[in-house]
Amino acid sequence: MKYLVKFFVVTLLLLICTHTFAEQKIVVLDMKILLNSSKAGKGAQDFLVKSFTDNQKKFSDREKELKKEEADLLEKKNILSKVEYTKKTDSLRKKVIDYQSERRASLDKISAQRAESRATLIKKIEPILDAYIKENNISLVIDKKDMLGGRPELDITKAIIEKLDKELPSLNLN
Numbered sequence: 480m481k482y483l484v485k486f487f488v489v490t491l492l493l494l495i496c497t498h499t500f501a502e503q504k505i506v507v508l509d510m511k512i513l514l515n516s517s518k519a520g521k522g523a524q525d526f527l528v529k530s531f532t533d534n535q536k537k538f539s540d541r542e543k544e545l546k547k548e549e550a551d552l553l554e555k556k557n558i559l560s561k562v563e564y565t566k567k568t569d570s571l572r573k574k575v576i577d578y579q580s581e582r583r584a585s586l587d588k589i590s591a592q593r594a595e596s597r598a599t600l601i602k603k604i605e606p607i608l609d610a611y612i613k614e615n616n617i618s619l620v621i622d623k624k625d626m627l628g629g630r631p632e633l634d635i636t637k638a639i640i641e642k643l644d645k646e647l648p649s650l651n652l653n
Contacts (some may be wrong), residue, residue: 507622507633508634513640523600551559552571591627611642
């Protein structure tokens with residue numbers, strides 16, 4: 480009798496567990512595609528790439544000027560007095576240090592804008608995703624990069640992109 484009760488309890492627990500797990504709906508979301516393919520994500524990415532290339536062009540032009548100035552100074556090394564040559568090299572060093580700090584600040588600004596735009600996008604995605612989860616009775620959402628395999632119909636990325644595009648058409652990064 481004792482074993483019969485244990486058997487009954489274990490069987491009941493297994494039935495309950497299988498029933499609850501069978502009803503759970505698990506879907507996949509590709510965050511990389513979501514962040515890069517949405518209108519706001521594309522706009523932010525285009526702005527950041529344009530900003531980076533503009534800065535690269537500006538800094539490469541300035542670097543060429545500094546190299547030319549250095550070459551001119553080296554040509555005049557024998558003509559100039561030591562005091563004057565030292566003064567000009569110190570001036571050139573200061574320009575190079577300013578150039579390097581300006582370039583570093585520019586890259587840091589672009590990195591900060593990238594992080595800020597990503598955070599803003601993720602903040603906007605969270606309520607959209609929560610609403611979608613409630614509407615479709617979803618138990619678990621997994622990032623596609625952490626998944627090994629699955630059926631393509633479990634991917635909700637396109638649906639979330641459409642909702643995000645309606646709610647957030649662009650980011651203001653200026």
